[in-house]
Amino acid sequence: MRARPDLLPAAWPLVQPWLGADPPDDATIDAARRVAHAALNARQLHLTGTLRRRDIDLFGPLLVKLRADGARLAAGQFYTPGHIADALTIGLMAxxxxxxxxxxxxxxxxxxxxxxxxxxxxxxxxxxxxxxxxGDVDEVAIACAAVNAVLWQLGPNVVLGVGDTLTDTWQTAAIAQRREVLHIAERLHAAAFAADVLGTVARLVDAASTERAAPNPRT
Structure with a gap:
């Protein structure tokens, strides 16, 4: 997410446990370790570590498995299988x-x-x-979409927002938030660059001062 600050607000539900003020507890760390081992044992790197990652959505089925049917139905959440999504978009993208x-x-x-x-x-x-x-009402799903946007190489122009598309102005809010985050990131990058330049100058000045203060062996 460091390379994509524009996606950080959307991905925050997945990032926050690791970057928040309170460090994750031992149970969370242990659960993350077990999930990582399970993914490796299932040879998931053969999907996420190659261009095959563009062919599949690993997060969609995962959320379906993690959530009870009643909760998903109440929220109106349905996972669209990959082959159906492929068929739907052929005509739409023509x-x-x-x-x-x-x-x-x-x-x-x-x-x-x-x-x-x-x-x-x-x-x-x-x-x-x-x-x-x-956009989506589920902030965790949106966080997964943010990660997927990177895995699928959708490019730098991705806007994701949380909200009810029937009642909320989620799209306007998401665009404004993305613009603000990019502005802050640009300012921080400029500040870091300036600090790096000043540090380099200070080191050069110190080195020159040390060289001038050193005794001349010829005298």
Missing amino acids: GVEPGESVVDPAVGTGGLFRAAAQSLRAQHIDPASMLWIG
Whole structure:
């Protein structure tokens, strides 16, 4: 997320336990370790570690398994299998031009975004040339979509927001938040660069001063 500060607010539910003021407890650390071992044993790196990661949404089925059916039905959450998402987007993405927007107001973990990106690649269009806008009422699903946006290489123009698309102005709020975060990141980057330059200058001055103060062996 350091390389993508624009996605940090969306990904925060997944990042916060590790970067928050209170460090994760031993139970959380142990659970994370066991999940990592299970992923390695299931050879998940063969998916996430290669371009095959573009072909699958690992987070979608995971959330389905973690949540009770009643909770998902109450929230109106349904996971769209990958092959169905692929079939849906073939017609939707036909004739799309670079620079256009792809909008999903019930994006979930981003399954339709993945399928749309693959459809674009089949048309020799770089998904990074598009604007991706997705919203959902589930902040955890949005956090997963933020991670997926990086895995699927959707590019730098991804806007994700939490809100009810029927009542909330989530899209306007998400765009404004992204703009503010990028502005802050730019200022921090400039400040860090200035500090690095000043540090280099200080080291050069100190080295020059030390060299001048050193006794001349010829005298």
